[in-house]
Amino acid sequence: MKKTYINGLGCISAQKTFDTIFLEEAELNEDDIILPLKAPVYKDFIPPVAIRRMAKGVKNGIVASTLALRVAHLETVDAIITGTGMGCIEDSEKFLKAILDNDEQFLTPTSFIQSTHNTVGGQIALGLQCKAYNLTYVNGSVSFESALFDAKMKIEEGEASSILVGGIDETSDYTMSLFKLAGFIKEENQGPYSVLEATTNGVVFGEGATFFALENEAKENTIAEILDLEILNKLDVSEVEDKIISFLALNNFELKDVDAVVLGYNGDVDSDSYYKNLSNTTFVNTPQVYYKHLSGEYDTASAFGLWVGSKIIQTQNIPDIVKLNALDKPAYKTILLYNQRNGNDHSFTLISSC
Amino acid sequence: MYKGVAITGMGIISSIGNSVEENYNALLNSQIGITTIENIATVHADVIKVGEIKKTNQELIEELQLGEDNNFSRTAMLGTIAAKQAVKNAGITLINEYRTGLISATSVGGMDMTERYYHEYFDNPEVVKYISSHNAGDNTDKIASELGLKGMVTTISTACSSAANAIMLGARLIKSGKLDRVIVGGTDALSKFTINGFKTLMILSEDYNKPFDNERTGLNLGEAAAYLVLESDELVKKENKKVLARVSGYGNANDAFHQTASSENGDGAFLAMEKAFKIAQLQPEQIDYINVHGTATPNNDLSEGRAIVRLFGENKVPDFSSTKPFTGHTLAAAAAIEAVYSVLAIQNNVVFPNLNFKTPMEEFSLVPQTTLKHATIEHVLSNSFGFGGNCSTLIFSKSE
Numbered sequence: 192m193k194k195t196y197i198n199g200l201g202c203i204s205a206q207k208t209f210d211t212i213f214l215e216e217a218e219l220n221e222d223d224i225i226l227p228l229k230a231p232v233y234k235d236f237i238p239p240v241a242i243r244r245m246a247k248g249v250k251n252g253i254v255a256s257t258l259a260l261r262v263a264h265l266e267t268v269d270a271i272i273t274g275t276g277m278g279c280i281e282d283s284e285k286f287l288k289a290i291l292d293n294d295e296q297f298l299t300p301t302s303f304i305q306s307t308h309n310t311v312g313g314q315i316a317l318g319l320q321c322k323a324y325n326l327t328y329v330n331g332s333v334s335f336e337s338a339l340f341d342a343k344m345k346i347e348e349g350e351a352s353s354i355l356v357g358g359i360d361e362t363s364d365y366t367m368s369l370f371k372l373a374g375f376i377k378e379e380n381q382g383p384y385s386v387l388e389a390t391t392n393g394v395v396f397g398e399g400a401t402f403f404a405l406e407n408e409a410k411e412n413t414i415a416e417i418l419d420l421e422i423l424n425k426l427d428v429s430e431v432e433d434k435i436i437s438f439l440a441l442n443n444f445e446l447k448d449v450d451a452v453v454l455g456y457n458g459d460v461d462s463d464s465y466y467k468n469l470s471n472t473t474f475v476n477t478p479q480v481y482y483k484h485l486s487g488e489y490d491t492a493s494a495f496g497l498w499v500g501s502k503i504i505q506t507q508n509i510p511d512i513v514k515l516n517a518l519d520k521p522a523y524k525t526i527l528l529y530n531q532r533n534g535n536d537h538s539f540t541l542i543s544s545c
Numbered sequence: 546m547y548k549g550v551a552i553t554g555m556g557i558i559s560s561i562g563n564s565v566e567e568n569y570n571a572l573l574n575s576q577i578g579i580t581t582i583e584n585i586a587t588v589h590a591d592v593i594k595v596g597e598i599k600k601t602n603q604e605l606i607e608e609l610q611l612g613e614d615n616n617f618s619r620t621a622m623l624g625t626i627a628a629k630q631a632v633k634n635a636g637i638t639l640i641n642e643y644r645t646g647l648i649s650a651t652s653v654g655g656m657d658m659t660e661r662y663y664h665e666y667f668d669n670p671e672v673v674k675y676i677s678s679h680n681a682g683d684n685t686d687k688i689a690s691e692l693g694l695k696g697m698v699t700t701i702s703t704a705c706s707s708a709a710n711a712i713m714l715g716a717r718l719i720k721s722g723k724l725d726r727v728i729v730g731g732t733d734a735l736s737k738f739t740i741n742g743f744k745t746l747m748i749l750s751e752d753y754n755k756p757f758d759n760e761r762t763g764l765n766l767g768e769a770a771a772y773l774v775l776e777s778d779e780l781v782k783k784e785n786k787k788v789l790a791r792v793s794g795y796g797n798a799n800d801a802f803h804q805t806a807s808s809e810n811g812d813g814a815f816l817a818m819e820k821a822f823k824i825a826q827l828q829p830e831q832i833d834y835i836n837v838h839g840t841a842t843p844n845n846d847l848s849e850g851r852a853i854v855r856l857f858g859e860n861k862v863p864d865f866s867s868t869k870p871f872t873g874h875t876l877a878a879a880a881a882i883e884a885v886y887s888v889l890a891i892q893n894n895v896v897f898p899n900l901n902f903k904t905p906m907e908e909f910s911l912v913p914q915t916t917l918k919h920a921t922i923e924h925v926l927s928n929s930f931g932f933g934g935n936c937s938t939l940i941f942s943k944s945e
Binding site for chain 1: 587588589647651652654656659660663664666667673676677679680681682683685686689690694695696697698699700701702703704710714717718721723737738741742744745746797798799800801802803804805812813816931932933934935
């Protein structure tokens with residue numbers, strides 16, 4: 192059975208994650224409740240005429256996927272698989288608002304067209320003229336992992352030798368105001384919003400586009416190998432440790448073999464209870480990493496998490512800004528990632544150096 | 546020949562019936578579900594026709610016995626009804642007894658509630674509960690909870706081909722041994738959002754849709770949900786399950802032509818069908834019936850027809866029909882309800898009629914089957930295509 196290697200990365204996020212090595216220019220922002228992404232220079236990647244028509248998520252998806260392909264030295268791929276929680280919500284909002292405010296009249300189709308969840312995947316295919324397998328997953332916090340799971344399965348089936356897989360989500364004004372109203376986002380003017388010392392519900396929100404170029408063979412530029420992935424819709428806090436142990440066992444690993452664990456802490460006191468026990472007992476002797484204080488929380492923030500995990504393996508270094516504890520390892524070979532949100536949509540991802 | 550993944554249960558709710566039996570009887574008796582819209586207040590009510598399920602949200606809530614504080618979108622309620630039927634039909638009593646997954650498809654998710662309360666959210670605390678229902682994944686999570694399912698749950702959204710991809714993923718999960726059984730399908734409720742979206746694209750018909758007719762004027766939107774239960778052969782044997790039919794082939798390709806339009810020669814459709822034949826290890830001449838995507842838009846039927854001609858040969862095309870004159874185009878649920886119809890065609894050896902057809906298209910000599918036809922049906926091919934160039938084909942086969 193063919194193995195799955197990460198041979199290219201591209202990341203657009205609230206941090207400077209392009210034209211850098213690994214978060215050396217990262218800035219911790221604990222004052223805002225929404226972290227906008229650092230926009231790349233789009234015209235370096237997309238013709239200016241096209242830029243104006245494109246949704247934010249589409250532009251960032253194209254840039255991130257282009258970067259990933261470049262790093263992997265790939266021109267095209269055998270599959271394009273994306274994950275997005277909400278799709279291009281700015282356009283959804285624009286179209287819905289026009290319907291409601293103009294009594295269903297005088298509408299134009301552009302924002303409707305861009306509002307479908309598979310717009311980014313479709314636009315990447317269009318740009319690459321790639322007629323291969325194309326799929327979009329939309330399941331909350333496992334949207335990206337579903338795409339990654341499919342990609343790995345495609346490689347195992349021998350149906351693809353190279354695959355673009357990515358997670359894309361964008362913020363938009365009205366949806367963010369609804370999320371504040373519903374309490375999903377923290378209340379304004381209550382900062383600093385420290386992810387680790389949180390005592391309230393709600394999160395600091397973010398947006399981003401993170402792409403991976405996967406291939407079925409290790410090359411000179413290989414960054415990491417994806418060993419395994421598991422997706423589960425519901426778990427109780429008390430079940431997580433056993434799940435991790437059995438997931439590791441399936442891959443002939445034990446807890447002590449994990450060189451670093453990347454956890455999805457998002458600053459919601461209830462949601463984070465899923466990680467606390469792991470931090471304090473299960474992985475108390477393991478270097479621990481968190482990242483949503485840099486990216487913000489969003490449905491595909493875990494793709495940023497995988498970017499962090501991959502970079503740790505590539506650079507053999509954990510930057511201080513993502514360290515949860517003071518532990519170090521001489522080498523980072525095997526890394527476990529665990530993410531969930533409010534007890535739903537759990538994912539375990541195991542990666543290693545080659 | 547690859548025998549395919551076993552289908553052991555089906556459930557469906559559409560504008561032509563609230564169960565598999567009701568849908569089958571409507572198909573046999575040419576009872577269409579296209580009517581004037583009643584459940585959504587829209588300025589287009591007098592001009593459009595839709596495949597609407599004639600149950601109010603309140604009736605659906607009562608049917609599902611949901612509490613007063615529930616925040617189910619209509620999409621989630623329709624999905625739950627169909628998924629529960631499928632699980633019951635497969636004779637499953639302990640849902641978590643084996644490694645069981647749920648792969649659902651939707652395009653609008655909870656849009657029906659979002660558009661209803663969009664401006665009311667800030668004034669009425671009682672409706673704030675619906676903010677979280679918008680997310681597509683929330684709808685699938687609700688279906689999983691109602692089934693009591695704990696396992697691999699995910700959602701696919703590739704516009705109008707979504708459910709075909711859910712069925713394909715499910716079949717791959719069983720084939721690779723990653724799951725023992727999986728519930729696959731899709732759900733979409735009608736919404737002002739999609740009605741107006743398709744209207745601005747000028748592909749909504751004011752008449753009854755007539756697929757593959759030279760005078761076709763566009764599609765009628767519909768709402769529906771349908772799910773299949775797929776199980777591994779080991780489980781089928783162990784539990785002595787009745788196999789309704791099998792998913793023998795699947796293919797997915799991208800047209801890479803235009804964000805919403807299909808290419809004139811149907812490249813994506815051609816590639817999807819070609820891949821499905823490869824997986825099924827079947828030849829085109831072995832197909833007894835094609836349940837075409839056949840939305841009745843000028844663009845789709847031309848593109849799909851050209852792809853079919855390329856693949857089968859203009860004079861060798863098997864009986865084909867679109868069932869969308871019955872149900873309307875139910876978007877992300879379309880491939881799921883049409884999977885149920887494909888299985889019914891196999892089980893009962895029948896080709897369902899392509900209603901409303903009069904004049905062959907001038908571009909080719911394809912003529913759909915316009916009346917109910919009884920014939921031996923071993924293999925059915927079903928197409929589904931969506932915005933974003935997403936093209937998918939499934940092949941269903943009789944179980945030995």
